[in-house]
Amino acid sequence: MKKCKFLFFVLFLSFQVLAQQGGMWLPHLLKGDxxxxxxxxxxxxxxxxxxxxxxxxxxxxxxxxxxxxxxxxxxxxxxxxxxxxxxxxxxxxxxxxxxxxxxxxxxxxxxxxxxxxxxxxVTFVVRIEDVTSSVLAGTENITNETEKQKKIQQNLSELTKNLPKESWQENLIKPFYDGNQYIRFVTETFxxxxxxxxxxxxxxxxxxxxxxxxxxxxxxxxxxxxxxxxxxxxxxxxxxxxxxxxxxxxxxxxxxxxxxxxxxxxxxxxGRTQEYLPSYAVEQIMNTLNPAKIDVRDAALKIQNSFMRKDQAIKIQYASKNSSIANYWKKWIGETKGLKKSNALAAKEAFEKELTEKINKAGKQGEYGNLLGDFKTYYTEIRDYALARDLFTEVVLRNTELLQTGYKLVQLEQLYQNKGEQAFTERKNVLYKGIDAFYKDYHAPLDKAVFEQLIALYAQRLPKAFIPSVLENVDAASLTNEIYSSSALTNLEGFRKLLEGDTATILANMRQDKGYQLVKSITETYLKLVAPKWEEWNAKIAATQRKYMKAIVELSPKSARIxxxxxxxxxxxxxxxxxxxxxxxxxxxxxxxxxxxxxxxxxxxxxxxxxxxxxxxxxxxxxxxxxxxxxxxxxxxxxxxxxxxxxxxxxxxxxxxxxxxxxxxxxxxxxxxxxxxxxxxxxxxxxxxxxxxxxxxxxxxxxxxxxxxxxxxxxxxxxxxxx
Incomplete structure (x- = not known):
């Protein structure tokens, strides 16, 4: 019996030690627990x-x-x-x-x-202080979420500009607990x-x-x-x-x-954690979003590695890019594996059940009772849009270099349409001068091989409702050969030549380029069919997450490790x-x-x-x-x-x-x-x-x-x- 009691005591102490680990704590709030x-x-x-x-x-x-x-x-x-x-x-x-x-x-x-x-x-933190009341001032009676966020942004802008600091310092104000708290950091940047x-x-x-x-x-x-x-x-x-x-x-x-x-x-x-995501979000990450992103990067990495192993110059050119791509590719694989091994989904569901009991016990059903039901609806609705967004980001913005440069030109044309010729000219000049660094580390044959793999994957994995007409029943090999044999985006001289002349000439030349046409078609489809609905559902999720976080903090004991x-x-x-x-x-x-x-x-x-x-x-x-x-x-x-x-x-x-x-x-x-x-x-x-x-x-x-x-x-x- 004494041995059993001793063993229980040891196990209890071990559990207590484990419980005292984990968490990312603000250094000015360490005193106490x-x-x-x-x-x-x-x-x-x-x-x-x-x-x-x-x-x-x-x-x-x-x-x-x-x-x-x-x-x-x-x-x-x-x-x-x-x-x-x-x-x-x-x-x-x-x-x-x-x-x-x-x-x-x-x-x-x-x-x-x-x-x-x-x-x-490099940036040092000089001091830290809570400015929540100042940031949320004037928002108490605003019920419209858009208007409330607009007021918060106004407050943030004024506080960042006007809170006292030395001339060589900066004010940085960041949201915490999904916008339920705001902390000011006074910093010095060398x-x-x-x-x-x-x-x-x-x-x-x-x-x-x-x-x-x-x-x-x-x-x-x-x-x-x-x-x-x-x-x-x-x-x-x-x-x-x-x-x-x-x-x-x-x-x-x-x-x-x-x-x-x-x-x-x-x-x-x-950088970023999401420790308080609901179970519906975790399930979507594990089974939909991570697998798609892993597949894209897996294909890109295999091609990059094959080129880098054969040529020292290419190895130097792509060393940093390859490392960056590989880093989160492998992280997502391990993350999914770890979530399953630790039974994280069940743990999230158990936490949600316990929180529901606390809500009911506190008589807060009117304020917090619909949170989990809303999460279920919103994550169901956003699933396809979230998948399409991740695929667009991974294929167009991160892992296919011709599409990356083409996207910069799409943004340039959008700037002309939205803000006029002066804004267009300023951005064009920056692009013209600054694109050297990109092409210094660019190898067209490598990018061509990546493009062929990823454009096929994009057309295959994208929800059918969002496939651009140019990619319907696409022959990836044929499309790749057509673009890389004719597009000016495959070299520095060609890219710069697209940006020479007056505005009308530049726009006309861009629109005739095969690579640009493809990027524009993909981007316009994304911006029309995916982005608005993703933003709509994501705004609802963000508002619900903020209220969910408020409920967690409010209904947890002071000793809780939140x-x-x-x-x-x-x-x-x-x-x-x-x-x-x-x-x-x-x-x-x-x-x-x-x-x-x-x-x-x-x-x-x-x-x-x-x-x-x-x-x-x-x-x-x-x-x-x-x-x-x-x-x-x-x-x-x-x-x-x-x-x-x-x-x-x-x-x-x-x-x-x-x-x-x-x-x-x-x-x-x-x-x-x-x-x-x-x-x-x-x-x-x-x-x-x-x-x-x-x-x-x-x-x-x-x-x-x-x-x-x-x-x-x-x-x-x-x-x-x-x-």
Missing amino acids: RETEMKNLGLKLTAEQIYSLNQSSLKDAVPQFDGGCTAEVISNQGLILTNHHCGFDAIQNHSSVAHDYLRDGFWAYSLKEELPNPDMV KDIRLVGAPPSAIGKFGSDTDNWVWPRHTGDFSLFRIYADKNNRPAAYAAENIPYTPKHFFPISIKGIRENDFTMVMGYP FPDANSTLRVTFGKVKGYKPSDGVYYEPFTTLEGVMEKYIPGDYEFDVPEKLIQLYNAKDFGPYANKQGKMPVAFIATNHTTGGNSGSPALDAEGNLIGCNFDRVWEGTMSDIYYSPEICRNIMVDARYILFVIDKFANAQNIIKELKIITPQTKNKKSKK
């Missing part, structure tokens, strides 16, 4: 040390990187660490066949060698960001698409940049006289080692280093080492080649102070932190706020955490800080970088930086 949860898991810091207005805190070392990733400041000279795949575009743009930094890596051994990156930015270091892709992208979203993982996914500021340490455009930025805080890097069940915390800018969905704002998530069991009879340890890299090594392979110097260091066991206690070189580890896209590059921190890794991925089976988080199988993947330092120190011999870091060793007494 969240701080208690974090301390129960092992945190040694206070909430004030994570977010503070009056003194330096962890938030001051975590900027958003270039609008879509996260970075962390790791020195008092503005050095920042992010992922290799976050810096990939910059590394590619600096590369050529003669100087292939993707293949060979890049290291600046002095400040003078660091490479500027036009248009790259615009002089220079490339400092990047390992070769054989390290930074090791495993490439095969290992993407997969554990065990052996990828050194990191790169280094530096923030430059003016003489007053404020944001400034690139200038030779700019100096390295002095941060309010930077992260010491710990090489003490990591053990299973250690506390971990990740800070960053997660965190706001991700929306590219600064968040904190926390958990433990932990292995997991993806399927019956399989268990994965939470750590990988350089041994695994060598086990996967395939000489000359596109994904699994290994640099000769790394092989030499491995054979000599020349790991410096970065080896673990078993004498092996750590590479990556996993934990239960709740992350998503946008958390790429996020700092992984220990209980004392030291950097122990750089977040870069999630396990395949756990990618459904955007919709349904399960601490049993959801794991984020991080490059171990020791591997990062090993590559910088032993592989690149970049001692200039090592010297400016604060490294915490087992013998170091950790004193918090006051920088």
